[in-house]
Amino acid sequence: MNIAAVAMCSALALWTSGALAQPAGPTDPQIAAIVVTANQVDIDAGKLATAKAHAKEVKAFAEQMITDHTGVNKQATELVTKLKVKPEQNETSKSIKQGGDDNLAQLKKLKGAEFDRAYIDHEVTYHQTVIDALDKTLVPNAKNEELKALLIKVRPAFVAHLEHAKSIQAKLEK
Amino acid sequence: MIGPRANPVSSVSRVAAKAAVVLCIAAAAGFAIPAGAAKTYTIAMDGTRFVPDTVTIQRGDRVVWVNKDPFPHTATTDGTFDSKSVAPGHSWSYVARKAGEIPYVCTLHPGMKGTLLVQ
Numbered sequence: 001m002n003i004a005a006v007a008m009c010s011a012l013a014l015w016t017s018g019a020l021a022q023p024a025g026p027t028d029p030q031i032a033a034i035v036v037t038a039n040q041v042d043i044d045a046g047k048l049a050t051a052k053a054h055a056k057e058v059k060a061f062a063e064q065m066i067t068d069h070t071g072v073n074k075q076a077t078e079l080v081t082k083l084k085v086k087p088e089q090n091e092t093s094k095s096i097k098q099g100g101d102d103n104l105a106q107l108k109k110l111k112g113a114e115f116d117r118a119y120i121d122h123e124v125t126y127h128q129t130v131i132d133a134l135d136k137t138l139v140p141n142a143k144n145e146e147l148k149a150l151l152i153k154v155r156p157a158f159v160a161h162l163e164h165a166k167s168i169q170a171k172l173e174k
Numbered sequence: 175m176i177g178p179r180a181n182p183v184s185s186v187s188r189v190a191a192k193a194a195v196v197l198c199i200a201a202a203a204g205f206a207i208p209a210g211a212a213k214t215y216t217i218a219m220d221g222t223r224f225v226p227d228t229v230t231i232q233r234g235d236r237v238v239w240v241n242k243d244p245f246p247h248t249a250t251t252d253g254t255f256d257s258k259s260v261a262p263g264h265s266w267s268y269v270a271r272k273a274g275e276i277p278y279v280c281t282l283h284p285g286m287k288g289t290l291l292v293q
Contacts, residue, residue, distance in 0.1 A: 034240055061183035064282055067246060068282075070245075071244035071246075072244055072245065074244060075244040084243075117265070135281075152221070153220070154222075156221055156222035156223060156283075156286075157243070159222075160222055160284055160285055160286060164283075170182070
């Protein structure tokens with residue numbers, strides 16, 4: 001697990017453990033910011049990967065990540081606009097953004113098969129972290145039913161991405 | 175088609191009358207459309223699942239997959255049909271010609287599986 005992934009895991013784990021100063025979990029505006037940021041960092045990583053990936057399968061995976069996470073963000077943005085929820089940046093969303101930036105900086109130094117492995121390793125960790133956050137923090141704390149429903153609806157896609165990334169990871173290790 | 179033979183008008187009327195009787199019987203039996211006619215079944219691609227995931231149909235029936243997710247899906251078999259990418263809000267349909275069990279998947283999302291049972 002790289003540094004960026006550790007940072008993001010820690011940020012999301014803090015909410016779960018209640019170690020932050022907040023007495024309760026994130027509010028809906030904070031959840032909105034976390035969701036949008038989490039999708040955006042994977043879109044950004046995907047854009048870098050479509051340009052730098054070596055293996056065809058890795059490139060195709062990156063393209064799909066851009067498509068799927070852009071779709072989720074579009075729907076999330078439409079929903080929060082409709083609900084008049086203004087995304088509110090918070091420690092978790094900032095930390096995810098930082099983790100995403102660190103990941104990009106690290107990936108930019110790599111090439112070829114090394115890049116592919118690092119990108120896919122991070123994708124495995126990232127999707128696992130997001131699924132855990134959805135289950136332990138985001139879904140249980142979402143107050144608005146439509147926001148909660150959207151989180152539940154997109155969860156299986158994250159699981160599919162995780163399984164897909166793991167299968168590519170296993171092939172790259174051979 | 176004007177001919178001196180027979181009585182084309184009344185012959186057409188008889189056919190129409192028979193068809194009307196068949197329709198009435200079908201309607202009385204609770205069918206919305208004439209018995210034996212092909213039906214259309216809709217399967218949603220929703221929440222990265224096929225809903226319902228198993229559908230039993232007759233040969234000649236049409237199946238329509240409607241993508242309700244914010245990203246593309248496919249309905250793809252090993253040789254029988256392949257929708258290719260179905261964009262959000264779009265649909266794709268297939269008319270089943272052969273009987274049998276047809277498993278299909280979304281090639282973009284492993285684990286998203288469905289089955290058509292064609293009788």
